[in-house]
Amino acid sequence: MSGYYKKWFWPLALPGLILFAAVVLVPFLIGLFYSFTSWRGTYFVGGSAWSSFVGLDNYTRIFQSRQFLHALLYTLEFTALAVISISAAGLLLALLLDYAGKRVALFRTVFFLPNLLGGLALGFIWQFIFQNVFNRMFGEGGLNIEFLTNMTQDSTKNLFALVIMVTWQMAGYMMIIFVAGLNNIPRDLYEAGSLDGANAWTKFRYITLPMLMPSITIVLFLTLASCLKLLDQNVALTNGSFNTSMLSLQILRTVRYTQPPDYGQAQAQAVVFFVLVAIIGLIQVYITKKKEVDA
Amino acid sequence: MGKRSTWSRWTAGAAGLALGAVLLSGCGSQEAKAPTNYDFYIFNGKSENAEAMEEVVDRYEAETGLTIKLFSLGTTDVAETLRSEMNSSAKPALFSTNIGGVMEWSESGAILDLNEASNPELKALAAEVPEPLRLSADGSQNYGIPYNIEGYGLIVDTRMAEQLFDLENPEPFLEDFKAATYDEFENLVNQVDAYIATGQADQVMLNGSPYPFAASKTELTSRLTGVFAEAGAEKWTYGDHMGNIALNAVFSSAVDARNASEEQVEQLKGPLEKLARTLDLYSAHAAGMEGPLERGPSYINSTTASYDVSVQLFATGKALFLKQGNWVYPNIEKLNADILPTLTFLPIKLPLQQEDIQVEGLTVEQFNRSVPQFVPSYYAINTKVTEREQELAQQFLVWLNTTEEGRRTIVEDFQFIPYNADDSVKFENTLNNSLIQYQLAGDTLSNPFNGSPAGGAYWGQEVFGSILQERYYNREGEWTPEDYRTIAEQSVQGWQDVMY
Numbered sequence: 001m002s003g004y005y006k007k008w009f010w011p012l013a014l015p016g017l018i019l020f021a022a023v024v025l026v027p028f029l030i031g032l033f034y035s036f037t038s039w040r041g042t043y044f045v046g047g048s049a050w051s052s053f054v055g056l057d058n059y060t061r062i063f064q065s066r067q068f069l070h071a072l073l074y075t076l077e078f079t080a081l082a083v084i085s086i087s088a089a090g091l092l093l094a095l096l097l098d099y100a101g102k103r104v105a106l107f108r109t110v111f112f113l114p115n116l117l118g119g120l121a122l123g124f125i126w127q128f129i130f131q132n133v134f135n136r137m138f139g140e141g142g143l144n145i146e147f148l149t150n151m152t153q154d155s156t157k158n159l160f161a162l163v164i165m166v167t168w169q170m171a172g173y174m175m176i177i178f179v180a181g182l183n184n185i186p187r188d189l190y191e192a193g194s195l196d197g198a199n200a201w202t203k204f205r206y207i208t209l210p211m212l213m214p215s216i217t218i219v220l221f222l223t224l225a226s227c228l229k230l231l232d233q234n235v236a237l238t239n240g241s242f243n244t245s246m247l248s249l250q251i252l253r254t255v256r257y258t259q260p261p262d263y264g265q266a267q268a269q270a271v272v273f274f275v276l277v278a279i280i281g282l283i284q285v286y287i288t289k290k291k292e293v294d295a
Numbered sequence: 296m297g298k299r300s301t302w303s304r305w306t307a308g309a310a311g312l313a314l315g316a317v318l319l320s321g322c323g324s325q326e327a328k329a330p331t332n333y334d335f336y337i338f339n340g341k342s343e344n345a346e347a348m349e350e351v352v353d354r355y356e357a358e359t360g361l362t363i364k365l366f367s368l369g370t371t372d373v374a375e376t377l378r379s380e381m382n383s384s385a386k387p388a389l390f391s392t393n394i395g396g397v398m399e400w401s402e403s404g405a406i407l408d409l410n411e412a413s414n415p416e417l418k419a420l421a422a423e424v425p426e427p428l429r430l431s432a433d434g435s436q437n438y439g440i441p442y443n444i445e446g447y448g449l450i451v452d453t454r455m456a457e458q459l460f461d462l463e464n465p466e467p468f469l470e471d472f473k474a475a476t477y478d479e480f481e482n483l484v485n486q487v488d489a490y491i492a493t494g495q496a497d498q499v500m501l502n503g504s505p506y507p508f509a510a511s512k513t514e515l516t517s518r519l520t521g522v523f524a525e526a527g528a529e530k531w532t533y534g535d536h537m538g539n540i541a542l543n544a545v546f547s548s549a550v551d552a553r554n555a556s557e558e559q560v561e562q563l564k565g566p567l568e569k570l571a572r573t574l575d576l577y578s579a580h581a582a583g584m585e586g587p588l589e590r591g592p593s594y595i596n597s598t599t600a601s602y603d604v605s606v607q608l609f610a611t612g613k614a615l616f617l618k619q620g621n622w623v624y625p626n627i628e629k630l631n632a633d634i635l636p637t638l639t640f641l642p643i644k645l646p647l648q649q650e651d652i653q654v655e656g657l658t659v660e661q662f663n664r665s666v667p668q669f670v671p672s673y674y675a676i677n678t679k680v681t682e683r684e685q686e687l688a689q690q691f692l693v694w695l696n697t698t699e700e701g702r703r704t705i706v707e708d709f710q711f712i713p714y715n716a717d718d719s720v721k722f723e724n725t726l727n728n729s730l731i732q733y734q735l736a737g738d739t740l741s742n743p744f745n746g747s748p749a750g751g752a753y754w755g756q757e758v759f760g761s762i763l764q765e766r767y768y769n770r771e772g773e774w775t776p777e778d779y780r781t782i783a784e785q786s787v788q789g790w791q792d793v794m795y
Contacts, residue, residue, distance in 0.1 A: 040399060040402070040403065041378045041382075041399075042378050042381045042382050042399070042403055042405070043402070043403035043404075043405075045402065127597065127598070128598055131596050131597065131598050131599075132598060135592075149592070150592040153592055153595065153765075153769055241761065241764070241765065242765050256374075256749065256752050256753075257748075257749045257752060257753040257757065258749060258753075259395060259398050259399070259748075259749045259750055260398045260399035260402055261374070261378075261399065
């Protein structure tokens with residue numbers, strides 16, 4: 001088998017590598033270069049790339065931009081809340097299904113369904129829910145919970161509206177990963193635990209959680225990355241109104257809010273964004289990997 | 296370890312490749328090459344005339360034997376698409392742009408100054424474009440031929456006015472309304488509001504003439520739930536278009552606003568404060584589906600206060616005025632075609648004092664009887680294509696704007712108001728006709744909002760529009776003169792923040 005891989009490695013890997021280089025690596029490096037210039041989308045100010053070289057100007061301006069810093073903070077707040085909420089909801093659903101067994105297999109599909117909707121469609125559906133259904137359910141004459149009314153019209157409330165929506169969307173997917181992880185835990189561990197007098201919580205804490213760490217690594221990585229990069233739902237739900245722009249939307253808007261369009265500046269924001277996502281992602285994988293145990 | 300060194304060799308290789316690509320894209324000289332499968336390429340950035348343009352191009356092709364590539368697109372993302380086309384190897388020779396895009400193309404040198412057009416007829420045509428309608432970066436150039444004229448104001452169904460005031464002929468009323476002062480207008484709004492609520496109101500004075508209300512409501516006037524059809528969810532309707540009214544007190548054109556001095560921006564405070572007072576009046580007398588629409592969360596709700604809802608409110612007779620432009624005509628047609636023949640524009644008035652107005656020669660009276668009219672799009676020539684393509688594109692423009700067939704096309708097929716319309720131009724579209732009347736009378740304002748930071752996309756909507764929507768329209772209760780001042784000051788601050 002290893003001989004096969006040795007012989008065929010390059011012919012098999014090459015198409016993928018070329019594709020990756022063409023659509024990811026090369027554009028990424030070109031973009032990196034643009035972030036040091038006054039690139040305007042179709043031309044360089046001053047005529048050529050070298051004459052429009054501005055050094056670190058685009059980067060220093062990022063950190064003077066109130067809009068960018070606000071979007072950065074908002075993104076981090078959202079991600080922290082959403083990652084916890086999605087993972088917890090996903091785990092809870094998985095435990096429920098695991099407990100109820102095969103009789104409720106249908107629910108596995110039902111819980112997964114929201115994940116099949118596109119972000120934009122989802123955003124518009126939930127916009128309607130937040131503006132009409134929630135307002136009636138939780139408004140005056142209803143349950144009278146002020147916090148859950150007009151959720152899209154306030155920067156703080158919207159943060160939670162977005163978390164509710166994204167949890168509804170992604171929890172089902174994470175549930176599937178957790179269900180697979182739960183299925184891989186040998187039942188005799190629980191038996192042994194029971195014999196030693198462990199209660200349900202102790203078993204969860206000392207058997208399920210440690211054995212589930214590989215799944216948790218994946219779930220956290222997926223949720224972290226997708227929450228940090230969230231765009232469609234943000235656009236569809238509030239489109240940045242009430243200071244609710246997240247980083248992706250902020251980068252997209254930069255070229256619209258500048259004339260001529262400042263693609264160099266937007267590109268620099270994108271580079272900072274990439275570095276941020278990469279660092280957070282790597283730290284998370286490093287930490288959770290360390291906690292994984294072998295069965 | 297072997298694996299690692301292969302990997303690093305690969306990264307090095309890929310990095311080299313990428314660097315090569317960077318160098319190529321950055322420094323590669325882009326010599327214009329003649330296209331092989333067409334003679335020239337038209338990028339039409341307006342969806343309204345997409346179909347008609349196709350027919351026109353077909354006719355032109357048959358007449359001249361040329362092959363033309365036509366691409367029409369008219370969404371908010373048209374700028375991005377145009378950019379990628381301008382970057383491609385098949386560049387448009389004729390493209391559409393406007394005051395928002397012109398900085399980009401003049402800085403890159405892609406747009407031809409028609410003062411230097413190689414085609415003498417086009418040069419002459421461009422020279423005839425009236426000064427205030429010209430497309431330029433700093434006022435000295437003349438970059439484009441206008442597509443058409445658009446305008447907006449308070450749209451009113453004259454039958455509604457007739458029945459409110461028991462008029463036999465609406466003309467004197469309309470004339471008096473145009474000449475009326477802001478205070479007279481404000482009183483009219485309050486009295487109409489009282490009449491809607493109780494069926495009784497004091498007579499109103501317009502331009503000094505009395506207009507008593509009809510003794511009892513008719514079927515039509517009893518439908519009214521408010522004075523104005525407002526779209527609180529859509530920031531452009533007030534951020535851009537109402538904001539523009541105030542900007543007209545300081546700037547005479549979009550180019551003027553683009554090159555604004557700090558002093559001029561400071562001078563906006565007065566007009567913006569007066570505008571805030573006007574917006575208070577409008578939003579406090581808004582029509583809703585069942586009754587008046589109050590300010591508060593539902594006032595900016597996108598499912599109940601959208602553009603479509605506001606048009607529907609007006610088309611179904613629930614509001615007396617709709618502040619919109621002539622582009623709304625097809626939408627009204629779909630909802631209630633019966634009112635189309637009796638639609639007309641009335642001016643938007645502001646409670647200005649003469650010292651608020653900085654534009655030379657503009658009086659408060661003139662300001663309050665005028666409606667904004669402007670060119671939304673221009674045809675421009677791309678200098679980055681071959682001489683032949685440029686020449687062909689210029690010939691097409693000359694044909695479209697000077698020949699009888701071309702000019703008929705603009706009016707009949709495109710349904711566009713020509714920038715050089717005379718009183719012989721008549722439309723079925725009553726709103727277009729109304730705009731032409733204002734144009735011929737010289738009662739027009741301009742579009743300085745297109746010259747505000749990022750052409751309105753930023754200042755109009757994200758600064759001025761956001762302040763209104765997120766801090767005032769969304770809460771219940773009265774606005775105070777202090778609020779008016781705050782709105783004006785923060786909007787000016789938002790402009791100053793991005794001046795460079």
